[in-house]
Amino acid sequence: MAGNPVIREILNRYVPVWALGHSMSVLGWDTETHMPVKGAQPRGVASGQLAMMSQRATIELDGLVRKAEKAADLGDREAGIVRVLRRSIDYYLKVPPEMVDELQRVTTEATVAWRSARKRSDFGMFRPHLEKIVALEREIANKIGYERHPYNALLDLYEEGFTVREADAVYAKLIPESKRLLKRVASAGVYPTKHPLESARYDTGAMLKVNEEALKLLKMPMDRFRMDVSTHPFTTQIAQDDVRITTRYEGKDFRASLYGTIHESGHAIYGLGISKALAYSPLGDGASYGVHESQSRFWENVVGRSVEFVELIDPTLKKYLPFVKGYDTAQLYFYINTVRKSLIRVDADELTYNFHTAVRYDIEKKVIAGEAKVAEIPSLWNDTFEEYLGMRPKNDAEGALQDVHWSGGSFGYFATYTLGNVIAAMIWHKMKDGALVHEALRKGDVTELKNWLGKNIHRYGATYSPKQLQEKAFGESYNPERLLAYFEQKYLP
Amino acid sequence: MAGNPVIREILNRYVPVWALGHSMSVLGWDTETHMPVKGAQPRGVASGQLAMMSQRATIELDGLVRKAEKAADLGDREAGIVRVLRRSIDYYLKVPPEMVDELQRVTTEATVAWRSARKRSDFGMFRPHLEKIVALEREIANKIGYERHPYNALLDLYEEGFTVREADAVYAKLIPESKRLLKRVASAGVYPTKHPLESARYDTGAMLKVNEEALKLLKMPMDRFRMDVSTHPFTTQIAQDDVRITTRYEGKDFRASLYGTIHESGHAIYGLGISKALAYSPLGDGASYGVHESQSRFWENVVGRSVEFVELIDPTLKKYLPFVKGYDTAQLYFYINTVRKSLIRVDADELTYNFHTAVRYDIEKKVIAGEAKVAEIPSLWNDTFEEYLGMRPKNDAEGALQDVHWSGGSFGYFATYTLGNVIAAMIWHKMKDGALVHEALRKGDVTELKNWLGKNIHRYGATYSPKQLQEKAFGESYNPERLLAYFEQKYLP
Structure with a gap:
C-alpha cells in the first residue's frame, strides 16, 4: 500500500491495533446479540483491557507518525494514514486515562x-x-x-x-x-x-x-x-x-x-x-x-x-x-x-x-x-x-x-x-x-x-x-x- | 485470592492475559458458529496477533513467577498459580516462535x-x-x-x-x-x-x-x-x-x-x-x-x-x-x-x-x-x-x-x-x-x-x-x- 518506508513500518506495527479493534468489534457484537446475560461483567473487564492495550499500542506509534509527518512526498493514502493516526494519538495523549475511566464510571451509573x-x-x-x-x-x-x-x-x-x-x-x-x-x-x-x-x-x-x-x-x-x-x-x-x-x-x-x-x-x-x-x-x-x-x-x-x-x-x-x-x-x-x-x-x-x-x-x-x-x-x-x-x-x-x-x-x-x-x-x-x-x-x-x-x-x-x-x-x-x-x-x- | 504480595502482583498482571484468552475464545466460537465464510482470513490474522500478544504477556511474568517459586509459604491456590504459569512460560520459552509459526503453516496445509x-x-x-x-x-x-x-x-x-x-x-x-x-x-x-x-x-x-x-x-x-x-x-x-x-x-x-x-x-x-x-x-x-x-x-x-x-x-x-x-x-x-x-x-x-x-x-x-x-x-x-x-x-x-x-x-x-x-x-x-x-x-x-x-x-x-x-x-x-x-x-x- 505504501512506498514510504516509515509508512510501511507504521502499517506493520498497526496490525496488532487492527487485531484488537477486530476483537473488540466481535466482543461488542456478541454482547448485544448472543451472550448469556451473566457474561456481561467479565465481558466488561475483557473489553476494557483490550481498549487499554489498543490505546497503548496506538500511542506507541507517535514517534513514527511524527517522522512521517515530516515527509514531503506522501500520497493520498499515506497522508490519510498519518492523519487518522494523528487524530487517535492526540486524543489518547491529550485526554488522560483517568479522565476516560472517570467518564466510563460516571456514564455507567448515569x-x-x-x-x-x-x-x-x-x-x-x-x-x-x-x-x-x-x-x-x-x-x-x-x-x-x-x-x-x-x-x-x-x-x-x-x-x-x-x-x-x-x-x-x-x-x-x-x-x-x-x-x-x-x-x-x-x-x-x-x-x-x-x-x-x-x-x-x-x-x-x-x-x-x-x-x-x-x-x-x-x-x-x-x-x-x-x-x-x-x-x-x-x-x-x-x-x-x-x-x-x-x-x-x-x-x-x-x-x-x-x-x-x-x-x-x-x-x-x-x-x-x-x-x-x-x-x-x-x-x-x-x-x-x-x-x-x-x-x-x-x-x-x-x-x-x-x-x-x-x-x-x-x-x-x-x-x-x-x-x-x-x-x-x-x-x-x-x-x-x-x-x-x-x-x-x-x-x-x-x-x-x-x-x-x-x-x-x-x-x-x-x-x-x-x-x-x-x-x-x-x-x-x-x-x-x-x-x-x-x-x-x-x-x-x-x-x-x-x-x-x-x-x-x-x-x-x-x-x-x-x-x-x-x-x-x-x-x-x-x-x-x-x-x-x-x-x-x-x-x-x-x-x-x-x-x-x-x-x-x-x-x-x-x-x-x-x-x-x-x-x-x-x-x-x-x-x-x-x-x-x-x-x-x-x-x- | 492471594495473601502473598508477589502472587497478588502476578494476578494483577495476568488480567490482560485472561482478557486475551477470553477474546480468543469468543473469536474461536464465532468462527465455528456464526462468522460469514469470507471472514475467515482476517479472523486468522486477528487470532494470530492475539495469540502472540498473549504469549508475550505470559513470558513477561517469568521474573515474578521465579520470585514466587522461591516463596516457601504458598497456599494451594498460590502454588497452583505458579505451577500453571510455569508450564505456559516454559513452553513459550523453550519452543521458539518460529517453530510455532512453522507448525501453524504446516498444519494448515496438512x-x-x-x-x-x-x-x-x-x-x-x-x-x-x-x-x-x-x-x-x-x-x-x-x-x-x-x-x-x-x-x-x-x-x-x-x-x-x-x-x-x-x-x-x-x-x-x-x-x-x-x-x-x-x-x-x-x-x-x-x-x-x-x-x-x-x-x-x-x-x-x-x-x-x-x-x-x-x-x-x-x-x-x-x-x-x-x-x-x-x-x-x-x-x-x-x-x-x-x-x-x-x-x-x-x-x-x-x-x-x-x-x-x-x-x-x-x-x-x-x-x-x-x-x-x-x-x-x-x-x-x-x-x-x-x-x-x-x-x-x-x-x-x-x-x-x-x-x-x-x-x-x-x-x-x-x-x-x-x-x-x-x-x-x-x-x-x-x-x-x-x-x-x-x-x-x-x-x-x-x-x-x-x-x-x-x-x-x-x-x-x-x-x-x-x-x-x-x-x-x-x-x-x-x-x-x-x-x-x-x-x-x-x-x-x-x-x-x-x-x-x-x-x-x-x-x-x-x-x-x-x-x-x-x-x-x-x-x-x-x-x-x-x-x-x-x-x-x-x-x-x-x-x-x-x-x-x-x-x-x-x-x-x-x-x-x-x-x-x-x-x-x-x-x-x-x-x-x-x-x-x-x-x-x-x-x-
Whole structure:
C-alpha cells in the first residue's frame, strides 16, 4: 500500500491495533446479540483491557507518525494514514486515562439513573449525573483544545473538522425552510399523518422472511454479511469481508423492522465497499459518522421509501404479512411515508427528523459553552421544540429524557444524523436528482447504485477527511439545499 | 485470592492475559458458529496477533513467577498459580516462535491435504505433510525436554505429568480385559449390535426441542450458558459465567445429536462449576484434557446412557420424534446402548472406544520415538486394529486417515479420551458404584450429582495437577479397574 518506508513500518506495527479493534468489534457484537446475560461483567473487564492495550499500542506509534509527518512526498493514502493516526494519538495523549475511566464510571451509573428517570419522567433524578457528565465533557473539550467554541472540540470527535459555524449554517437554512415545507405538505394533503397499518401486528418469523427478501433486493453478499437481532439495531464492521447488522422485531408497525434493516444495510454496504487494499490499516473504516449516516439514510430513505422500492417489496409484503393484502402499492407507499410532527425523535419521518437533532444541537452547544445550566435543559428543550415544531412535550419522558445518548456521554453526536440526511441528498442530487435511483429500481437492480457509491465514496474508507471526500465526490460539502430540493421533489412534486 | 504480595502482583498482571484468552475464545466460537465464510482470513490474522500478544504477556511474568517459586509459604491456590504459569512460560520459552509459526503453516496445509487424501482414501497424498508434522513434533519434544521417552513431552502438554509408563499400564490392563468383556457381552446377546432407529430421519427443529429438553433435565443455567450449531461439536469457556456448547444435526440417528449435546454439556457443567474466586486467574480452566473429558463422558455415558435417564427423556422423544412412538423405554435403552465393533472411532460405543485410542497411542509413541516411519502408519494401523478388534480396515479412509487430529499436529491427545473414560468410571465408583447416579435420576434431579462433582472436582479449576486432583478426590489416579468394573455392572449384570 505504501512506498514510504516509515509508512510501511507504521502499517506493520498497526496490525496488532487492527487485531484488537477486530476483537473488540466481535466482543461488542456478541454482547448485544448472543451472550448469556451473566457474561456481561467479565465481558466488561475483557473489553476494557483490550481498549487499554489498543490505546497503548496506538500511542506507541507517535514517534513514527511524527517522522512521517515530516515527509514531503506522501500520497493520498499515506497522508490519510498519518492523519487518522494523528487524530487517535492526540486524543489518547491529550485526554488522560483517568479522565476516560472517570467518564466510563460516571456514564455507567448515569445510564442506570437515566432509565429510572425516564420511566418516572423525573429529570431531577437524572440531573446530578448529567451535571457530572457535562462537567467532564467540558474538561475533555479543554484538554483536546479548540478554536472559537469549546463545542468544536466535541463535534470534531464525530465529524472531523466540522464546527459550530458550519452546523449553525446548516440549521439556519434547514429549520426555517423545513418549517415552510412542512406547512405546504400539510396543506397539500397528499401525504397522510397516520395509517391503519401502524397498529397491525406481525409474526416475527414472517417479518424475518420479509427482511431477508429486502436483503436480497439490496444484493447483500451473504458470504461477507449477516443479520441478527438486538434491542437497538446497529452495524458492526468486523473486517472488510465480515460486516454484520442487527434488526429488531417489535411485533407491530412493520415499517420499523423493515426500514431499520434497510438503514443498517446501508451502513453495511459502505463497510463492504471499502477497498480491500485498506485492510488491516487505519483507513479501513468510514470517513466519519456523518458520511456513514449518509449511506444508511440514502438506502433507507432515498432508495427504500421510494415508490419504486415499495413496488419491488410489495409482493414480498403480501406473501408474508397477511394484513397487507387489502392495500395496493400506492397505499403502502403512503403508509411508509406518513408525515407527522411527533415528540419522539426515533418516530420522526424524513421531513421532521432534523428539527429533533436541532433541538439537541442547540442545547449541547449552550451547556458545553457554559451558557446554560443542566437544570435549565428541560425548559430549554420544551421552548425550542415548541418554536421548531409547534408542539410542547407534556413531560420530560417525551422531552429531554427521551434519548440514551447523553447518559452515555455522547455530546457532539446528534448533528451527524442531520449531516447524514444532508449528504444522502447530495448523493441524490449527483444521481441526477434521483433519476439514477428510480431507473435502477425500475430495473429491480441496485448494482449501479452500489457501484456509484463504491466508486465515489466507499472504496476510499477513511483516506480522506469527510470534507475532502465530499469536495471530491460532490464539489461541495454539507449543503442543506440538496436536502430541501430532495424534499421538494418528493413531497411537493 | 492471594495473601502473598508477589502472587497478588502476578494476578494483577495476568488480567490482560485472561482478557486475551477470553477474546480468543469468543473469536474461536464465532468462527465455528456464526462468522460469514469470507471472514475467515482476517479472523486468522486477528487470532494470530492475539495469540502472540498473549504469549508475550505470559513470558513477561517469568521474573515474578521465579520470585514466587522461591516463596516457601504458598497456599494451594498460590502454588497452583505458579505451577500453571510455569508450564505456559516454559513452553513459550523453550519452543521458539518460529517453530510455532512453522507448525501453524504446516498444519494448515496438512489439514487441506488430509481432507482430499481421506476423500480419495490415499495415504500417500497425506504422507509428506504428516512427515513434516512428525518431524516438528519430535523437535518440539526435544526442545521441551523429557525423561525416558520423547513422547512424554507431548503427553504432558495435554495431561500434565502423564507418562508413557502410565499410559502403557492403563492400556495393558484395559485392552485384554475389554476384549474378554466384549466377547462375554456378545455371547450374552442382551445388547444388540444394530437397531432400526439408526436410520430414522428427524426434523432439525424437532431435534432442537429434544436437545433443549435434555438441557433442562441437566439443569443447565441459561443465563450463563448457550447452545449453538457447528460442524464439529465443542465446548468453550468464555468466562466462569459464560460457557457455550455446540451440537450438530445430521438428520438421522438422533443419538448422535442428543448424546453430543449431553457430552458437551458435561464439559460445560465443569466450566460453570469452577469457583468464582478463580475468575480472571490462571486457575479458571479445567485441570487437564483427561479430567475435562471425564466430565463429558460421565454425563454422556454414566448418566445419559443409563436406564433411568432414558426413562426421563422418553416422553420428550415421543413428543418430538414421531418415529419413536412405537418403541418402549427398554427398546430405546438398547438403541442408545448398541454394542458393536466398528472401524470408525467417532461411531464407537463405550465398550469399544478405548481400542480406538489405543491404536493411535501405539502408533504415536512409535513414530515420535523414531521406532516407526510415517510411511509404515497404514500397515501398523491395520495390524494393530486387527489385533485389538479383530477387524481390518479395507482402506485408509476407514483406517489411518479417519481423524483430523494428526493433520492439526495434535500428538499426545488421543490417550486423554481414554483417561476421560477411566476417570468418569472412578467418579462412578466413588458414587457408590453408580448408586448415587441411579437414585438422583429416579428423583429426576441431577442437582446432587452436580454438587458432588462441584465439591470434589469442578470448584478447584486448575488449582491441582490432574494427578493431585484425582488423589484428593479418589485416593488413586488413572485406575482402569474402575472402568472395567463399570462395564461389568452395566453390560453383564
